[in-house]
Each structure stands twice: as C-alpha cells, then as structure tokens.
Amino acid sequence: MELNLSTVELCSTKSTREREMPTAELSCKEYTEKIGEMTEDSQIYLANYAAHRPGISRDEMVDRYTKWAETYDQDLCNTGRYHGPTIAANAVAEEFKDGRNSVKILDIGAGTGNFGKEAYKHGFRELHGIDPSSGMLERCQEKHIYKKLLCDFFQRDTPSLENDAYDCTVVAGAMGEGHLSCDCLYEMIRVVKPGGLVVIVMRKEYLDYVNEYKDCLEPLMDKLEGEKKWQKISREIVPNYSFNKEGVVYKFKRE
Numbered sequence: 001m002e003l004n005l006s007t008v009e010l011c012s013t014k015s016t017r018e019r020e021m022p023t024a025e026l027s028c029k030e031y032t033e034k035i036g037e038m039t040e041d042s043q044i045y046l047a048n049y050a051a052h053r054p055g056i057s058r059d060e061m062v063d064r065y066t067k068w069a070e071t072y073d074q075d076l077c078n079t080g081r082y083h084g085p086t087i088a089a090n091a092v093a094e095e096f097k098d099g100r101n102s103v104k105i106l107d108i109g110a111g112t113g114n115f116g117k118e119a120y121k122h123g124f125r126e127l128h129g130i131d132p133s134s135g136m137l138e139r140c141q142e143k144h145i146y147k148k149l150l151c152d153f154f155q156r157d158t159p160s161l162e163n164d165a166y167d168c169t170v171v172a173g174a175m176g177e178g179h180l181s182c183d184c185l186y187e188m189i190r191v192v193k194p195g196g197l198v199v200i201v202m203r204k205e206y207l208d209y210v211n212e213y214k215d216c217l218e219p220l221m222d223k224l225e226g227e228k229k230w231q232k233i234s235r236e237i238v239p240n241y242s243f244n245k246e247g248v249v250y251k252f253k254r255e
C-alpha cells in the first residue's frame, strides 16, 4: 500500500488560527496521531485519504480505487472500519417494506458492490451500479449481485442513464473530494421516478472541508426542495460511519 504522509505533516506548520479550521489534512492528522501512525488502522485511513486528498483529479481518484480494489473489502468493509453500505441498505429498506424484489435501485459509486451485498440480504434483487473504476467493478462483478454495471462517471446527463428509470438511487461513500459533484443531485432527480427515493450516505465532516460541498451541497438540497423537485424525508447523523467518524444520511422523495 502506497502511503504519503507529506501532506499530513504539512499542517503542523500552520498557524493556530488555521489549525482550528476543519480541513482534510487536520482531520487525517488527528486520526492518525490518536491511534498511532504505524497501526493498520492508520495505514488504511491513509489509503482512503489518498483517494480523497485535497485537489485530487478525477482520473487520479479512479486510479487510486482501481489500485486499491483488490484489498478494499478486506481493508474497509469486512473489518468494521466502514459501515456506509450497511447504513445505506438499512435506510433504503426502511422506505420499501414490501415488494423489494422488484424495486429498481441504482447504486451510484457502487465500487466493489458492498451496498448490493447488504441490500440483497433485505430482499432487493433489481440492482444496477455505476462506477468509473474498472478495478472496483471487476471485484463487484465477482459477487454476482448486480444485474447491470456501468463503468462510467455519474454526472449531469450521463448518456447511458434514462429519465425516470429507477425507484431509488443510493450513494454510499461516493461523496468526497474529486468524487460526486453537487450537480449530481440534478442527475439523481432526473433518473429516479416521480415519487422515487434518493438516499445519500456520506462522512459528515466532508460538509465542512470539501470545497465542492462546503456552503453548497446542503443549500442546493434546500433549493431543490424549494423548487419542488424533491422533498426531504430526513437528515440523520449516525455514529461510527467510517473510522469512528460520524456519517450523515439523507433521504429525499422525488416530487
């Protein structure tokens, strides 16, 4: 696993005032210092950080995931370091009590398919996924859960996705630096059916320091509600989303 502490170390030279501002570097430094820089937990935190580093390009992000794909499940999902897929699957299951086997779900940023694995346990069968990382999708395919996988970025007017096609779109862990942009909210609304469900599960602190989201993501969510594009069902803070950090779970119903 390739580790680079240089950006983390950089923040030790910042002024006291700057250190009080939430940043990706500071959050990373605090985490690794708390648990010790040589532990497996901190190494895996840094592998995750490498795919989310401030200023990362989309291509570098995809490359990071493709290189990480082989051990991603073991590093994050099977070892209790990351609970996004379980939280997301529970959130979707709460809203679909009956007929789950025919609920059509698009998993945005499906990765190695851990949301699908959890959703399958709840009885969901009509699962599609989209992700630009071929390496992550190869691991996903091995699980034989998704009926369709698209190797592409989810973005405004994704060509391969039709209007009103899904009963539900879900995002587990695909929000972050260089990941889904704010205008993907429009795309979620476009591809979900009227009355359908949009679920987004993400690390809460990204709202404070990912430039794309800070002062933008939640205001846009509210604006879309004001324009009657969707209605917020809930916004819930959950503990221990990943690396013992809080997550936020949004549920919206498309108007």
Ligand SMILES: C[S@@+](CC[C@H](N)C(=O)[O-])C[C@H]1O[C@@H](n2cnc3c(N)ncnc32)[C@H](O)[C@@H]1O
Binding pocket: 061, 062, 065, 077, 084, 085, 108, 109, 110, 111, 112, 113, 114, 115, 130, 131, 132, 133, 136, 152, 153, 154, 155, 171, 172, 173, 174, 178, 179, 180, 181
């Ligand atoms: C932390 S992984 C989460 C994977 C999976 N959802 C899970 O919970 O294990 C983030 C995934 O989002 C994908 N991703 C990032 N930007 C994306 C975009 N614009 N469209 C679709 N997927 C994207 C990455 O390739 C990566 O596989």
